[in-house]
Amino acid sequence: MTLLEFEDLRVTYTGSRGRIPAVRGVDLAVDAGEILGIAGESGCGKSTLAMAVLRLLPRSAEVTGRILLDGEDLLTMGWGRLRAVRWTGASIVFQGAMHSLNAVHRVGRQVAEPILVHGEASPAKAAARAEELLERVGLPPSRARSYPHELSGGQRQRVMIAMALACDPDLIIADEATTALDVMVQAQVLELLTGLVAERGVGMVMISHDLSVLSAVCGTAAVMYAGRIVERGPAHEVFAQARHPYSAALGAAFPVIGDPASRGRPGGLAGDPPDPARLPEGCSFRPRCAVAVERCGSESPELVAVQGAERSSACFVAQEGGPVVL
């Protein structure tokens, strides 16, 4: 069953440098009990996409298209309804827990806050529930009395997850939720998140720059570049056999240990991600692309199916069956 659906979502910021298109027409869907991965680098629009779901974008952002949660359009619903949907319908685990937690409140109180705001329990019950939630994410309930600075990075990230679970949402958006963590702590947190999806059937959108993590955790992955989805398909295939030169390069940035092809050959791309205010003409990836052909300079490729219905790519070369890496 489709839980969340983006239909031609576009977000444009207006700033001192004029109109900056951050998200340029995204269509995606997430089912309950499924993890959708969104990969991309800073400035590609992936966090804007996450914020758009709960309408957390600044007023200057112009949002068009539809975001359907259980069939209801989040972009047009009234503020009262939206307030009810935040935390109970969908919640977000942000990156950088240190900055997202309030430094002067005990973490138990912060976890209990959404429960109180939604008026579902008395303060005592909410506090007890907060302890339960902390236990569920692998922290001793006594940690409810700690302040954020008394916790390690991994523990703080667990508190953020406990908070996101507070009102039993159907959808959790994890925006670079494990990026700042060490590999072992990251493995612990990913185990926790995937366990939640498997046991409780929540839907999850996992946003990360690390395509290798997404390939290990997600069913489907979408790769974003300059505000658009450039490739979509089963996560492991997108990582192992990319059908877009950008996904191939992003995947190569995370070498597989033991793979002789990546030994002594760090993968990467020349150049930098484009400035969204000054996107190149034609395909926005063309200036960094090693396989570009003539029409890439003038036409912008659409995301269309390649190799069957499951995989799609926005690359003229891949659409014609050509290799995306030299």
Add this chain to the structure above:
Amino acid sequence: MAEGVLSARGLRVEFGLPGGRVARAVDGVDLDVAPGEIVALAGESGCGKTTLARALLGLERPTGGSVSFGGEPLRFSSRALKAYRRRVQLVLQDPTGALNPRHTVYDAVAEGLRIHGIADDEPGRVAEALSRAGLRPPEQFFLAYPHELSGGQRQRVVIAGALVLEPDLLVADEPVASLDASVRGEILSLLLRFKEDAGLGALVITHDLGLAWSIADRIAIMYLGRVVEQGPVEEVLTAPRHPYTRALVSVLPDSPVAEPIVLAGELPDASRIPGGCRFRPRCPAYASGEAAAVRERCEGEDPVLAGPESLRVACHLVHARMVA
């Protein structure tokens, strides 16, 4: 000792904490980095890898053991340190923080030359360093300010600033951690090229084992102030022996270790290093009884790095198996 080898022997760095406790951030480390090789020092945050790097550069005074370069023990007079730092240069983690926003690229790169009183052909040396760091044509970048550059370009400026003094070795602390994934490979390729073309050695400090796989010749895995396994990258990462290394490798996607071993808990505090083997409280081999035969030694004795010169492990269980 061969020319230009940077060595640590029994190196210790301790910090006093309030309440009289002592944090043993680096707790007896032996490590060598030779010109023409890239050594990765890997471990989780808090394991002491940055403190070790700072001690190797003379930025932190060791409380025990020694650092030597080319067989000469490191001396801490400011004149000796200045001469030393011309040959061993540091590349910092966050290029945005490492560059003064009010200095142009030219000034940032020329600063080292000015400190060391190298006045002949300054523009030529700066241009050469920028172009080796991949900023070409270099003259185009001379008057740029850091905010006008991308993250990758800023890191290249920081690297040019290290190269301009023509050092023998670079110590790079997480050189690509703050960069976008697609840009990282280009910076790592630079380090490889310096090694291949100019025989420049490097110690790269990282939490990312994939980075070590991409560019390093040897790797040292650090846990709580100690190196627990050390050897050629191919061997350590494809057939890890120490239970900690095995666990670290096992949680990577498409890992050569079949079953993921997710360790419980976190790195203990460096002021409360467990007695016996410091990894014991989290060791899956100890907990599962796999190490039953050496149990008493795990509890009573901190294992030292031992084994053939090329592949050394600090684990009683591995030692017992080597003998058997």
